[in-house]
Amino acid sequence: MQDQPILVIGATGKTGARIVRKLIEKGENVRAGSRHAPIPFDWDDPETWAPALSGAGAVYVSYFPDLAFPGASDKIEALTALARSAGVERLVLLSGRGEPHAQLCEGIVVRSGIDYTLVRASWFAQNFSEGYLVEPALNGEITLPAGDVREPIIDVDDIADVAVAALTEDGHKGELYEVTGPELLSFADAAAELSRHMGREVAYRPISLDDFHADMTGIAGDFVADVLTEICRITLDGRNEYVTDGVERALGRPATDFAAFCRKAAASGFWKRAA
Template sequence: MITDNVPSSANTVLVLGATGKTGRRVAELLSARGVPVRSGSRSAAIPFDWSDRATWAAALAGIDSVYLSYQPDLAVPGVPADIKAFTAAAVAAGVRKIVLLSGRGEPQALECEAIVRDSGLTWTIVRCAFFAQNFDEGAFAEFLRAGELALPVGDVPEPFVDAGDIAEVAAAALVDDRHAGEVYELTGPRSISFGQAVAEIAAASGREIVYTPLTRTDFVAALTASGVPTDEISLLDYLFGTVLDGRNSPVTDGVRRALGREARDFADYAREAAISGVWSVTADA
């Protein structure tokens, strides 16, 4: 059972972003193994807030290991300062290990990785491709239900990685020191374009869904017209217009190296998500 306020023990893990795509899964896997988990979120009984450093000490008290997932992304301006301050707080609290969720092809993410590696703590880096679950656990789902997803990405292939694979690797690193000092670059087993991904989702859900590539200018204009905050628009423009430029297209063997099995394929993800009805048109839609 996952609880926000577990008593301190020799192996308690603080899972930051415990309500997010990977953090939720990491917490569930650890709890299933009987590992005490403290949820790291603003709504937890012992709250953790990246924007309020006064919350960090209490959240870190009695913690052995940390799953470090930064919200919304390591690419946000000023994040390295937060990561440096957090790792210092973790050292002061007696934390032994940090497993960092990182992103492929992001210069600032690499800077944050270096901070964690130089912290003096035992560390593992989990560096990930674009999450498959962004299609069903985020804003994309609404557009897919409406029948069209439009993004500023053309035919550039991306090896979408399943959040379940990410969580399994992170959970393994948190409980097994044989993963110490490893950088696991995680991808799916093949690279496909966003258009191909949407086509697979359409086939799995039995619906007609189209993908429309946009220019970055049109993408920013559409977000602005929808009232999306400027800082969020800047982050999305960076991620879609810069990181998804082909630099991350190659497939890696990180899942196999960490878990001894192949990464989950996007088609399997799409079929399972479609069964849940997440992309179905509701009666009142």
């Protein structure tokens, strides 16, 4: 246990909430980084960063909405500089696979002068249970511009375990953990597995990038649609179609498979809604 607080940025999000819980269970001193925390942290308000970093010994950095958004690398640069001057001794960055902008941000952390661990993650299983695909899954159809590409979908609990280890244990300094699930699944495979556990048929319908862009423009506007479409274009083109041993290397145990994630999500009641 460390005396200095561990700041968890993104403390109410998919990885952050788990990391906060797991750190508290370990008896660590945790400071939530959230716009609604007692010491608020807001990526859009740099005035909030110094108070949140003050006295922290280690920081988990989950950027929102995504490291590929314009301006993200400037904010990571400014945050890491501030963290260094505040005396932070350890940084753990959540990054994404196959994203040049995310890799740019990894480089900033590597050169920050602070001990670091990079956690470069594949597509989150929890996108289907806590993220933007919950409603589509509950409504029976997932549409993505993913064709028949296969993705090693990861259980976010594994990411949280890796991050907690990196934040609290020795032996992870300077590591790049590329973390994936243990198997490659097409989104049709994932939909079939979801159907088995959600108690309803879930279909996958591949759509074109143009149609995805049009759908996203309707939901979130042109700017967000542009960025999300670009992220899909570069991450779902087959470049990430491989499994890695990052979870095993960091934790000494295999990554959780998608069926196990589905069983857990079903038992947690995430998908309870009248059919």
